[in-house]
Amino acid sequence: MTLDLSLPAPELTAAICDINSVSGNERDLADAVESALAGFGHLSVSRSGDTVVARTELGLSERVVIAGHLDTVPVAGNLPTRREGAVLWGRGTVDMKGGVAVMLRLAASVGTPRRDVTYVFYDHEEVEADRNGLGRISRESPDLLAGDFAVLMEPTAAAVEGGCNGTMKATVTLRGTASHSARWWMGSNAIHAAGDVLDRLRRYEPQVIEVDGLTYREGLNAVDIAGGIAGNVIPDHCVVSVNYRFAPSRSEADAEAHVRDVFAGFEVAVADSAPGARPGLTHPAVASFVAAVGGTPRAKYGWTDVARFSALGLPAVNYGPGDPSLAHHDDERVDVGEIEQCEARLRAWLAGEQ
Amino acid sequence: MTLDLSLPAPELTAAICDINSVSGNERDLADAVESALAGFGHLSVSRSGDTVVARTELGLSERVVIAGHLDTVPVAGNLPTRREGAVLWGRGTVDMKGGVAVMLRLAASVGTPRRDVTYVFYDHEEVEADRNGLGRISRESPDLLAGDFAVLMEPTAAAVEGGCNGTMKATVTLRGTASHSARWWMGSNAIHAAGDVLDRLRRYEPQVIEVDGLTYREGLNAVDIAGGIAGNVIPDHCVVSVNYRFAPSRSEADAEAHVRDVFAGFEVAVADSAPGARPGLTHPAVASFVAAVGGTPRAKYGWTDVARFSALGLPAVNYGPGDPSLAHHDDERVDVGEIEQCEARLRAWLAGEQ
Numbered sequence: 001m002t003l004d005l006s007l008p009a010p011e012l013t014a015a016i017c018d019i020n021s022v023s024g025n026e027r028d029l030a031d032a033v034e035s036a037l038a039g040f041g042h043l044s045v046s047r048s049g050d051t052v053v054a055r056t057e058l059g060l061s062e063r064v065v066i067a068g069h070l071d072t073v074p075v076a077g078n079l080p081t082r083r084e085g086a087v088l089w090g091r092g093t094v095d096m097k098g099g100v101a102v103m104l105r106l107a108a109s110v111g112t113p114r115r116d117v118t119y120v121f122y123d124h125e126e127v128e129a130d131r132n133g134l135g136r137i138s139r140e141s142p143d144l145l146a147g148d149f150a151v152l153m154e155p156t157a158a159a160v161e162g163g164c165n166g167t168m169k170a171t172v173t174l175r176g177t178a179s180h181s182a183r184w185w186m187g188s189n190a191i192h193a194a195g196d197v198l199d200r201l202r203r204y205e206p207q208v209i210e211v212d213g214l215t216y217r218e219g220l221n222a223v224d225i226a227g228g229i230a231g232n233v234i235p236d237h238c239v240v241s242v243n244y245r246f247a248p249s250r251s252e253a254d255a256e257a258h259v260r261d262v263f264a265g266f267e268v269a270v271a272d273s274a275p276g277a278r279p280g281l282t283h284p285a286v287a288s289f290v291a292a293v294g295g296t297p298r299a300k301y302g303w304t305d306v307a308r309f310s311a312l313g314l315p316a317v318n319y320g321p322g323d324p325s326l327a328h329h330d331d332e333r334v335d336v337g338e339i340e341q342c343e344a345r346l347r348a349w350l351a352g353e354q
Numbered sequence: 355m356t357l358d359l360s361l362p363a364p365e366l367t368a369a370i371c372d373i374n375s376v377s378g379n380e381r382d383l384a385d386a387v388e389s390a391l392a393g394f395g396h397l398s399v400s401r402s403g404d405t406v407v408a409r410t411e412l413g414l415s416e417r418v419v420i421a422g423h424l425d426t427v428p429v430a431g432n433l434p435t436r437r438e439g440a441v442l443w444g445r446g447t448v449d450m451k452g453g454v455a456v457m458l459r460l461a462a463s464v465g466t467p468r469r470d471v472t473y474v475f476y477d478h479e480e481v482e483a484d485r486n487g488l489g490r491i492s493r494e495s496p497d498l499l500a501g502d503f504a505v506l507m508e509p510t511a512a513a514v515e516g517g518c519n520g521t522m523k524a525t526v527t528l529r530g531t532a533s534h535s536a537r538w539w540m541g542s543n544a545i546h547a548a549g550d551v552l553d554r555l556r557r558y559e560p561q562v563i564e565v566d567g568l569t570y571r572e573g574l575n576a577v578d579i580a581g582g583i584a585g586n587v588i589p590d591h592c593v594v595s596v597n598y599r600f601a602p603s604r605s606e607a608d609a610e611a612h613v614r615d616v617f618a619g620f621e622v623a624v625a626d627s628a629p630g631a632r633p634g635l636t637h638p639a640v641a642s643f644v645a646a647v648g649g650t651p652r653a654k655y656g657w658t659d660v661a662r663f664s665a666l667g668l669p670a671v672n673y674g675p676g677d678p679s680l681a682h683h684d685d686e687r688v689d690v691g692e693i694e695q696c697e698a699r700l701r702a703w704l705a706g707e708q
Binding site: 073074126128165167169178179180181182183184185186189191192194195198199201202217219221222223224225226227228229230231232233234235238240241243245272301302303324325327328329330 | 427428480482519521523532533534535536537538539540543545546548549552553555556571573575576577578579580581582583584585586587588589592594595597599626655656657678679681682683684
């Protein structure tokens with residue numbers, strides 16, 4: 001599969017979406033990205049697993065990192081893409097192959113940017129944090145991510161979104177005693193015991209927290225439940241998996257303490273977590289970017305890899321085409337005008353007169 | 355594998371338990387039963403699937419059907435059996451290979467019973483009702499089950515237990531709207547919605563109902579729960595499976611109406627059901643059996659295939675070795691004295707002087 005980077009960004013987005021790259025299956029798309037960029041003399045291209053990094057090496061005084069992930073959540077009968085007027089439908093159109101298309105177009109065509117640019121196309125963003133390609137590069141080759149400022153092209157409906165909420169996955173395990181269901185009083189039903197866990201989730205009042213002038217909305221939700229042995233057996237265990245999205249003013253330790261407090265008295269285990277990122281909009285490099293692309297910055301709700309740049313010391317914002325509330329939906333779709341707008345504004349910022 | 359029917363019943367029970375016959379995997383045991391009985395001239399042996407029927411054909415005026423199932427629920431690290439003094443531990447020791455051993459011993463050694471006997475060893479009792487081997491025979495060859503009275507050797511701790519509760523499996527399905535869990539307010543959480551179902555189950559007050567002089571205890575329990583799409587997605591469905599055990603005074607239609615009433619407002623579907631059986635202890639044939647084996651009859655809580663004999667017009671009781679409250683438990687075990695007692699009393703009843 002090859003990608004024609006001379007296609008307009010909306011058509012290029014459709015071509016990228018049509019290369020299935022559900023997490024773990026990014027190789028075909030990474031190959032296509034690598035080979036599409038390999039021919040440009042102004043780029044130094046490297047590959048690690050299914051992550052591709054392309055850098056200009058002009059020796060300029062400032063360097064910006066522009067990053068986007070290649071993978072998507074599972075396809076739900078929504079590929080191949082279809083175009084209806086100004087709307088492109090299908091898995092990946094929002095999260096986040098429109099941004100990938102813009103990055104590819106800029107990498108290919110902006111040969112003399114006003115600041116050096118590092119384009120990072122990475123794998124495994126939609127799964128457990130420890131498989132994340134950007135995380136892997138930051139551990140193995142942090143120099144590849146060096147810079148003064150980072151733009152992560154996650155969907156923001158072409159607005160600047162600062163920072164992000166943190167995210168934590170935890171399990172609450174209920175234990176009972178198995179018995180034949182005809183003599184249920186000899187056992188103890190672990191699924192019934194989960195009723196109290198679900199009641200706490202239904203009563204839970206998520207907080208809204210202001211950080212550095214932006215407003216973050218938290219949430220605590222069950223994302224999985226499983227219990228049962230057989231149709232005639234009182235179940236002796238049930239596991240409720242929950243996902244806590246927490247404001248960037250809380251550390252991961254704060255978040256864990258909060259989850260344990262909500263489920264006090266139950267068996268709680270943290271499965272996975274990633275810290276949030278404060279908005280960082282007061283940093284001069286971020287302020288100049290915001291001024292260049294326009295609009296009023298707002299808070300990012302979803303956890304994004306801006307937190308990884310934040311941990312590396314780079315201020316970073318989210319900026320990309322697509323309505324983030326449609327990410328992961330079966331009816332994921334993008335207004336192609338947003339893709340064109342993001343490309344035009346980033347191009348002006350990167351290539352425009354000093 | 356061969357079975358030596360000259361072994362004492364406890365040792366024969368251990369040998370039968372050690373032939374794994376979890377539902378769907380009864381063939382080895384059915385083969386062993388068929389070949390063990392094939393050599394006796396006083397028996398007419400037939401086979402259907404993994405059900406074996408052995409009949410005396412003496413032309414006597416009365417015929418009793420003695421039945422037991424060959425399958426067990428899944429093994430839970432409790433095979434092979436182990437013997438500790440008078441206790442035999444392991445899957446099947448209670449439900450119900452002690453009864454099968456007694457049947458085999460009687461079939462082999464009581465060549466001139468005072469009434470003709472039909473021994474039925476059948477498959478698929480521990481799974482969905484429509485796979486039950488006794489049900490299959492009753493549909494395909496009802497003549498094989500003809501008789502005046504039936505004894506089902508389900509575990510009763512060597513007491514006569516009359517009738518049985520009915521059983522119904524139903525699902526309650528919750529539907530929501532999927533969304534990214536970082537923007538949970540765009541979705542609707544189906545697992546949270548299941549909290550109300552579990553609350554109703556926890557508040558439910560099961561009834562105790564007297565039928566024909568025996569007391570039946572009902573129960574309504576969740577036996578399975580499943581919901582969830584991915585760790586970062588608000589789940590759009592959740593299914594709670596429930597098992598209702600109902601007194602034999604209720605029909606299956608009554609039972610369904612009751613379940614629908616308990617879960618009014620929810621999407622309810624009946625997956626499987628089987629009617630109960632009234633105790634029938636006033637029938638002369640049943641009364642004479644009770645007098646012969648002794649003790650005070652009580653109600654059977656678990657659903658058993660006495661209901662199938664009841665539907666065919668045969669009065670039937672449960673009578674077999676093993677504490678039924680240990681059926682399906684990981685620590686299933688039997689006092690071998692009960693096996694010996696059941697064999698002795700049935701032998702006296704079948705072979706004793708008129």
